Amino acid sequence: MSMQTGKQSICFETPPYIVSSASIVGKKEGEGPLGACFDLIGEDDKFGQDTWEEAESTLQKEAFGMAVGKAGLKKEEIRYLFSGDLLGQNIATSFGLMDYQVPLFGLYGACSTCGEALSLGAMCVAAGYADYVVAMTSSHFASAEKQFRFPLEYANQRPMSATWTVTGSGAYVLGKRKSNACITGITTGKIIDYGIKDSMNMGAAMAPAAADTICQNLKDFGRRPEDYDHIITGDLGSVGREILIDLLKKEGYDISEMHLDCGMLIYESKAQGTGAGGSGCGCSAVTLAGHFLKQVEQGKLQRILFVPTGALLSTVSFNEGKTVPGIAHGVVIEHAD
Amino acid sequence: MSMQTGKQSICFETPPYIVSSASIVGKKEGEGPLGACFDLIGEDDKFGQDTWEEAESTLQKEAFGMAVGKAGLKKEEIRYLFSGDLLGQNIATSFGLMDYQVPLFGLYGACSTCGEALSLGAMCVAAGYADYVVAMTSSHFASAEKQFRFPLEYANQRPMSATWTVTGSGAYVLGKRKSNACITGITTGKIIDYGIKDSMNMGAAMAPAAADTICQNLKDFGRRPEDYDHIITGDLGSVGREILIDLLKKEGYDISEMHLDCGMLIYESKAQGTGAGGSGCGCSAVTLAGHFLKQVEQGKLQRILFVPTGALLSTVSFNEGKTVPGIAHGVVIEHAD
Numbered sequence: 001m002s003m004q005t006g007k008q009s010i011c012f013e014t015p016p017y018i019v020s021s022a023s024i025v026g027k028k029e030g031e032g033p034l035g036a037c038f039d040l041i042g043e044d045d046k047f048g049q050d051t052w053e054e055a056e057s058t059l060q061k062e063a064f065g066m067a068v069g070k071a072g073l074k075k076e077e078i079r080y081l082f083s084g085d086l087l088g089q090n091i092a093t094s095f096g097l098m099d100y101q102v103p104l105f106g107l108y109g110a111c112s113t114c115g116e117a118l119s120l121g122a123m124c125v126a127a128g129y130a131d132y133v134v135a136m137t138s139s140h141f142a143s144a145e146k147q148f149r150f151p152l153e154y155a156n157q158r159p160m161s162a163t164w165t166v167t168g169s170g171a172y173v174l175g176k177r178k179s180n181a182c183i184t185g186i187t188t189g190k191i192i193d194y195g196i197k198d199s200m201n202m203g204a205a206m207a208p209a210a211a212d213t214i215c216q217n218l219k220d221f222g223r224r225p226e227d228y229d230h231i232i233t234g235d236l237g238s239v240g241r242e243i244l245i246d247l248l249k250k251e252g253y254d255i256s257e258m259h260l261d262c263g264m265l266i267y268e269s270k271a272q273g274t275g276a277g278g279s280g281c282g283c284s285a286v287t288l289a290g291h292f293l294k295q296v297e298q299g300k301l302q303r304i305l306f307v308p309t310g311a312l313l314s315t316v317s318f319n320e321g322k323t324v325p326g327i328a329h330g331v332v333i334e335h336a337d
Numbered sequence: 338m339s340m341q342t343g344k345q346s347i348c349f350e351t352p353p354y355i356v357s358s359a360s361i362v363g364k365k366e367g368e369g370p371l372g373a374c375f376d377l378i379g380e381d382d383k384f385g386q387d388t389w390e391e392a393e394s395t396l397q398k399e400a401f402g403m404a405v406g407k408a409g410l411k412k413e414e415i416r417y418l419f420s421g422d423l424l425g426q427n428i429a430t431s432f433g434l435m436d437y438q439v440p441l442f443g444l445y446g447a448c449s450t451c452g453e454a455l456s457l458g459a460m461c462v463a464a465g466y467a468d469y470v471v472a473m474t475s476s477h478f479a480s481a482e483k484q485f486r487f488p489l490e491y492a493n494q495r496p497m498s499a500t501w502t503v504t505g506s507g508a509y510v511l512g513k514r515k516s517n518a519c520i521t522g523i524t525t526g527k528i529i530d531y532g533i534k535d536s537m538n539m540g541a542a543m544a545p546a547a548a549d550t551i552c553q554n555l556k557d558f559g560r561r562p563e564d565y566d567h568i569i570t571g572d573l574g575s576v577g578r579e580i581l582i583d584l585l586k587k588e589g590y591d592i593s594e595m596h597l598d599c600g601m602l603i604y605e606s607k608a609q610g611t612g613a614g615g616s617g618c619g620c621s622a623v624t625l626a627g628h629f630l631k632q633v634e635q636g637k638l639q640r641i642l643f644v645p646t647g648a649l650l651s652t653v654s655f656n657e658g659k660t661v662p663g664i665a666h667g668v669v670i671e672h673a674d
């Protein structure tokens with residue numbers, strides 16, 4: 001199989017390894033079903049800072065430091081950083097990571113950013129452009145609500161289809177040094193617009209993009225859904241999951257058995273009042289790092305398709321009556337002996 | 338010289354070619370000193386749309402179509418798109434390019450985006466991940482003023498250090514197919530913060546980042562400034578240029594002879610009332626495509642260092658009293674016979 005695989009995928013001849021990862025979350029995520037698997041749980045969602053934006057920057061700073069430390073590396077050994085976040089002008093990334101003085105590729109893929117960062121990071125390492133890179137992202141409930149919806153002080157009500165932005169950051173060191181998990185391929189997503197105009201129903205906006213990327217991944221690699229132990233979307237939530245499964249059935253693929261959604265795993269929805277599930281760049285980033293990656297490393301999972309999903313929501317375009325298009329980037333992660 | 342060159346550069350063993358480029362600008366840019374060199378000049382800065390954001394999206398749509406057409410390619414032959422813009426959540430990119438249905442890596446590098454897109458695009462082609470990609474970006478005076486400063490209707494006064502956001506989009510098809518210009522190396526920038534807190538003096542915020550990237554490029558490639566016919570920054574303007582030259586003199590490099598700044602070339606500053614010069618992602622993107630690249634293709638310039646400069650300005654962080662850090666990405670472009 002050549003590197004250029006099918007219409008929009010890459011198969012790595014020498015797969016880059018996920019050398020280490022780190023996950024940091026807020027209090028609510030720590031109280032959720034996956035709480036025990038995260039590296040660090042903040043007791044205060046401001047993480048000792050004055051503003052929500054500084055809190056999110058601190059999440060990135062800590063996650064980077066922890067991932068690099070776990071890999072036994074110094075920051076000087078990280079050649080490039082691939083990171084982005086949900087805030088306008090990527091301020092969580094810029095202010096969180098600038099002290100490390102690592103050359104930065106700033107990314108914007110909404111909540112698909114973890115997939116975009118892992119894809120570009122893997123491409124960079126596999127091509128020999130770097131021995132080690134860090135791919136990472138973050139989100140924060142309070143900074144995201146301020147950016148996209150209502151200030152928390154309004155205490156506005158939320159419909160059940162709304163999701164809850166995860167406070168958290170996940171970071172990954174990718175490199176040529178052998179570990180027990182590697183990235184064997186990627187499928188880069190296109191922007192898909194189904195005309196959704198409800199900023200409280202992001203799952204419906206993202207499901208068609210997830211379906212498109214998963215379908216294309218299966219075609220490009222000549223696989224069936226059951227060739228993956230799990231197909232894991234980022235933050236579709238319960239509403240988006242139904243749409244995804246329906247859309248893929250129409251394409252002849254039944255993924256209902258092996259599909260999981262990070263947004264549905266990270267909270268106990270009813271007890272925690274999180275609506276349709278978790279969302280935000282941090283949602284898939286911490287769930288992969290804390291939960292799934294460990295199972296891949298241990299060999300409990302042999303091959304997964306990780307598909308972070310992004311809703312390209314902007315208050316400006318939204319207020320101008322535009323739709324919310326979606327995008328999803330697929331990353332194939334496999335156990336390595 | 339290995340691919341990993343020095344501390345933060347890459348030298349391409351098989352340099353990717355710039356197969357074609359396209360530049361589209363607004364009325365004011367068309368009336369400036371470089372007016373004659375652009376492919377298309379809009380008569381109406383709304384480009385037939387209802388909003389400034391839609392106008393900027395139209396710029397990207399047209400620039401992509403024109404660049405791909407000039408290369409004699411179909412949109413289906415473009416494997417990946419690397420693009421971003423200044424607006425929150427990259428809406429000019431998302432809405433401008435989604436109809437093409439090309440897999441997209443969304444970028445955010447403020448006004449350094451053209452350098453970031455060309456860097457990642459060149460890495461992608463040189464590694465064999467794609468036969469053709471498009472790297473592009475845009476900015477629009479009115480959508481940027483609305484995003485970052487004051488609505489145009491306020492008619493607020495501007496200090497002389499302020500720059501004028503260029504209305505324009507530049508697009509580049511990169512590929513393995515031979516042309517008369519190629520990208521032989523890149524130097525990826527770090528975030529540099531000199532503590533500037535004046536959103537009306539972006540040149541000062543970006544100059545230290547430009548100095549850092551240029552200095553690192555010269556060290557990594559073992560070159561002197563005179564090894565480049567020109568060292569071309571993005572949008573420092575006249576205020577930023579002075580700072581850049583001073584900073585590099587302290588490092589032992591005198592670039593006053595070969596330095597040019599796209600922001601200082603694109604307008605006749607006094608006559609057009611544009612303060613310290615042009616700025617925005619589109620500024621360097623259209624000036625390279627319309628002006629410098631043609632000279633490289635013709636062999637009038639043998640080797641240039643193109644360094645788009647970005648000020649990581651956000652209204653949220655700015656209003657919270659934060660500084661405006663800068664970043665700059667260097668791209669080495671050479672004539673090919």
